[in-house]
Amino acid sequence: MADGPLMPGNGKLFQRYGTIYFRYIRAAKAAGIADGFTPHSLRHAYASAMLARGVQITELAHFLGHRDINVTHQVYGHLLPSAAKRAVAALNAEFAEWSKG
Secondary structure, three states: OOOOOOOOOOOOOOOOHHHHHHHHHHHHHHHOOOOOOOHHHHHHHHHHHHHHOOOOHHHHHHHHOOOOHHHHHHHHHHHOOOHHHHHHHHHHHHHHHHHOO
């Protein structure tokens, strides 16, 4: 199901890591994914890709199941170096609008 859990099973919304890990290893081997790429690697790749494509870190925190946005920011905040540049650009654009008239 497109909007369901990635690894459904046992009637639970979230699976235990061990269950996911063994299912993943089997599927990764069948798909030819290199050894050493774990479900945790997949989680980090997902988070990095989401931030690179403009998903807000508050939304990402929700998607990752982090109850505290600070956890997400501590782990992935370094991927947001352009945030300051975007803020300056937004302020410059706003100032340009104010300065027109």
